[in-house]
Amino acid sequence: MARRRKNVTIRDVAEDAGVSLQTVSRVINDGPNVRPHLRERVRASIKKMGYVPSLAAQRMSGSRSYILLAINDRERTLADWRERRGTDWVDQMLLGGVLTGAPHGYRMMVELIDTRSEHVERELGAAISALQPDGVILTPPHSENPLITALLEDRGIRFARIGSKARGPGIALTMGDEGAAALATRHLIELGHRRIAMIAGPEQYSLSGWRITGWRAALAEAGLRDEGLLARGDFGFESGLAAARALIARAPRPSAIIASSDQMALATLEAAREAGLAVPDDLSLISFDNTPIVRFTQPPLTAIDQPIAETVSRAVELLIARDEEAGAQGVIEVPAALVPRSSTAAPRAVDRA
Amino acid sequence: MARRRKNVTIRDVAEDAGVSLQTVSRVINDGPNVRPHLRERVRASIKKMGYVPSLAAQRMSGSRSYILLAINDRERTLADWRERRGTDWVDQMLLGGVLTGAPHGYRMMVELIDTRSEHVERELGAAISALQPDGVILTPPHSENPLITALLEDRGIRFARIGSKARGPGIALTMGDEGAAALATRHLIELGHRRIAMIAGPEQYSLSGWRITGWRAALAEAGLRDEGLLARGDFGFESGLAAARALIARAPRPSAIIASSDQMALATLEAAREAGLAVPDDLSLISFDNTPIVRFTQPPLTAIDQPIAETVSRAVELLIARDEEAGAQGVIEVPAALVPRSSTAAPRAVDRA
DNA sequence: ACAAGTCTTGAGAACGCTCTCAAAATGCGC
DNA sequence: GCGCATTTTGAGAGCGTTCTCAAGACTTGT
Numbered sequence: 001m002a003r004r005r006k007n008v009t010i011r012d013v014a015e016d017a018g019v020s021l022q023t024v025s026r027v028i029n030d031g032p033n034v035r036p037h038l039r040e041r042v043r044a045s046i047k048k049m050g051y052v053p054s055l056a057a058q059r060m061s062g063s064r065s066y067i068l069l070a071i072n073d074r075e076r077t078l079a080d081w082r083e084r085r086g087t088d089w090v091d092q093m094l095l096g097g098v099l100t101g102a103p104h105g106y107r108m109m110v111e112l113i114d115t116r117s118e119h120v121e122r123e124l125g126a127a128i129s130a131l132q133p134d135g136v137i138l139t140p141p142h143s144e145n146p147l148i149t150a151l152l153e154d155r156g157i158r159f160a161r162i163g164s165k166a167r168g169p170g171i172a173l174t175m176g177d178e179g180a181a182a183l184a185t186r187h188l189i190e191l192g193h194r195r196i197a198m199i200a201g202p203e204q205y206s207l208s209g210w211r212i213t214g215w216r217a218a219l220a221e222a223g224l225r226d227e228g229l230l231a232r233g234d235f236g237f238e239s240g241l242a243a244a245r246a247l248i249a250r251a252p253r254p255s256a257i258i259a260s261s262d263q264m265a266l267a268t269l270e271a272a273r274e275a276g277l278a279v280p281d282d283l284s285l286i287s288f289d290n291t292p293i294v295r296f297t298q299p300p301l302t303a304i305d306q307p308i309a310e311t312v313s314r315a316v317e318l319l320i321a322r323d324e325e326a327g328a329q330g331v332i333e334v335p336a337a338l339v340p341r342s343s344t345a346a347p348r349a350v351d352r353a
Numbered sequence: 354m355a356r357r358r359k360n361v362t363i364r365d366v367a368e369d370a371g372v373s374l375q376t377v378s379r380v381i382n383d384g385p386n387v388r389p390h391l392r393e394r395v396r397a398s399i400k401k402m403g404y405v406p407s408l409a410a411q412r413m414s415g416s417r418s419y420i421l422l423a424i425n426d427r428e429r430t431l432a433d434w435r436e437r438r439g440t441d442w443v444d445q446m447l448l449g450g451v452l453t454g455a456p457h458g459y460r461m462m463v464e465l466i467d468t469r470s471e472h473v474e475r476e477l478g479a480a481i482s483a484l485q486p487d488g489v490i491l492t493p494p495h496s497e498n499p500l501i502t503a504l505l506e507d508r509g510i511r512f513a514r515i516g517s518k519a520r521g522p523g524i525a526l527t528m529g530d531e532g533a534a535a536l537a538t539r540h541l542i543e544l545g546h547r548r549i550a551m552i553a554g555p556e557q558y559s560l561s562g563w564r565i566t567g568w569r570a571a572l573a574e575a576g577l578r579d580e581g582l583l584a585r586g587d588f589g590f591e592s593g594l595a596a597a598r599a600l601i602a603r604a605p606r607p608s609a610i611i612a613s614s615d616q617m618a619l620a621t622l623e624a625a626r627e628a629g630l631a632v633p634d635d636l637s638l639i640s641f642d643n644t645p646i647v648r649f650t651q652p653p654l655t656a657i658d659q660p661i662a663e664t665v666s667r668a669v670e671l672l673i674a675r676d677e678e679a680g681a682q683g684v685i686e687v688p689a690a691l692v693p694r695s696s697t698a699a700p701r702a703v704d705r706a
Numbered sequence: 707a708c709a710a711g712t713c714t715t716g717a718g719a720a721c722g723c724t725c726t727c728a729a730a731a732t733g734c735g736c
Numbered sequence: 737g738c739g740c741a742t743t744t745t746g747a748g749a750g751c752g753t754t755c756t757c758a759a760g761a762c763t764t765g766t
Contacts, residue, residue: 055409061755107462125405
């Protein structure tokens with residue numbers, strides 16, 4: 001299987017268009033100082049010959065690599081992966097990132113790094129040395145890992161931290177976890193709920209804290225208190241089951257639960273079933289993530305939709321633009337929205353007491 | 354944000370180890386003809402300095418790019434994406450591909466291409482020119498698109514076709530759709546079902562045909578016929594709903610349905626609900642894909658698990674090994690397995706008649 | 707029409723690595 | 737210990753692009 005057709009290079013195009021190689025380069029990069037008729041002639045040759053610049057060569061000589069690197073959490077096995085995530089982060093990131101980067105000639109690579117490994121730095125360092133990306137996109141929980149941000153700063157690589165409100169190096173983009181939690185809480189309050197519980201994520205994720213803050217704030221607005229109706233999970237199903245059982249066992253029982261992930265919401269559904277509670281009649285439920293799963297549960301779940309694709313898209317724009325002020329402008333917020341479905345309703349009269 | 358620490362190059366390592374640049378290159382590539390003590394010294398320097406070869410430079414000079422390109426179907430919008438796929442193909446491909454390629458220094462990039470576009474060739478051609486990957490992994494429905502395979506052959510790029518049994522250029526890997534469908538059908542026959550329906554995928558996907566073949570074969574083994582209990586969908590929920598409704602409306606009604614995707618299985622669940630049929634008591638249901646969704650439906654679905662990660666892993670191995678015989682050996686099968694859950698049971702006496 | 711600028715073009719070096727090929731060092735048989 | 741084959745090492749070219757810098761072609765003001 002030998003390489004039949006040699007790749008078209010910038011030299012071939014230059015020859016075809018009867019100009020120097022440098023002029024072609026200028027046209028490719030939309031550089032200034034090329035007379036219109038020449039620019040057109042070169043463009044025509046490029047199209048005719050189907051020329052596409054080699055990423056490797058561009059990286060070699062130029063200062064840009066046209067590669068963005070997205071760092072995602074990696075579970076150790078496929079089973080863990082499915083059990084704990086169940087989200088479509090990678091799919092959505094690719095959709096948002098690839099579509100936004102493509103028109104500018106940028107490609108996106110995904111690197112899976114296990115946060116709990118002691119080799120985080122080494123793995124990331126190797127990826128950066130090998131790829132020399134123009135920008136890095138960090139997702140939780142890497143977004144606030146100081147080892148990682150320090151490494152990137154040291155190497156002088158621009159990066160975006162998704163799901164982080166902490167100021168600091170890099171561009172911070174958040175999906176407004178505080179506001180989203182408040183949104184969910186208010187929705188329940190408007191339906192008449194007074195005892196609204198929250199299953200939060202692990203402390204390692206700062207967004208867990210923000211969601212708790214938003215939940216408490218919305219309760220306070222309505223003159224309510226959290227009544228200690230807080231439980232923690234690790235976003236996975238099993239942890240959610242334990243948390244939901246504990247909350248349901250409380251007396252008086254909460255009439256509504258906000259779960260910090262779809263997996264934990266599914267677990268809550270299961271816990272309610274065990275306890276003989278109907279959703280939403282006996283217990284209202286709101287989920288975070290809005291992955292495809294929750295449209296098909298019984299009942300379909302009201303959920304907070306995380307605009308992952310949109311947020312990544314925004315991050316890519318800023319990284320490509322090399323907007324030096326983006327970081328300074330503080331946190332960029334792409335707000336999440338509430339998608340009402342059938343798992344939320346007014347509480348029964350007896351609960352309203 | 355200037356680049357603070359300059360990248361370590363092969364030259365730095367050579368200097369540190371007191372050898373020529375070429376010797377370092379040999380060590381990196383596990384080349385022959387380096388004396389052990391020198392090899393060790395160079396290895397030590399590499400580790401000490403944290404050197405990692407630049408992918409771009411390797412590609413520029415050598416014949417390998419250390420990049421594998423995975424081609425996935427791209428929906429036009431996020432909504433379509435979620436509606437029609439709902440699968441975790443990309444996640445699984447990355448998991449299988451990245452973990453397998455990494456030890457050999459290979460990276461995997463994902464390219465999303467819209468099959469229905471007329472520009473398939475142009476998009477793929479551009480990606481190949483830009484990246485010059487050492488291998489390409491095609492997923493359905495691209496696996497059997499002659500425009501794509503011809504392009505790859507013409508460029509002399511090795512590729513693997515996943516989910517294809519057609520011999521032809523490239524390495525074909527299948528998850529054994531025929532056998533998997535037979536497995537599902539036999540499972541139902543053993544439970545006592547006689548009227549087993551199938552919701553197949555679109556004709557554009559050859560695996561749809563193989564699943565039908567397997568289904569019919571298993572029926573024939575048991576002395577049964579298909580009774581025309583076949584419907585088609587496009588793997589998406591809506592199409593599955595229509596197909597399931599049509600099958601349920603048949604008289605006599607099938608006592609079991611095999612759906613060719615999780616989304617269509619969910620739709621079948623919905624159609625059963627509409628018709629007042631209990632699953633599995635009135636209707637048994639088996640799904641294909643086994644994405645995280647089907648563990649959480651009510652009831653959880655018995656499903657055919659597609660070993661996507663394993664198959665991609667195998668494909669990566671073969672592409673990296675540049676095993677020239679792999680293609681000739683015919684089709685490589687990584688068989689799917691049946692995961693029994695609660696959506697299948699013996700039919701009611703009345704149906705068994 | 708001339709000097710002083712600005713715009714346009716191109717030549718050549720550089721990026722970090724592997725390839726090819728030649729030179730030096732080593733091993734082997736006698 | 738000698739001549740030959742073999743292994744080990746290194747020097748230099750080349751990959752496809754962009755960068756830097758200098759030269760040539762235009763403007764403009766007078």
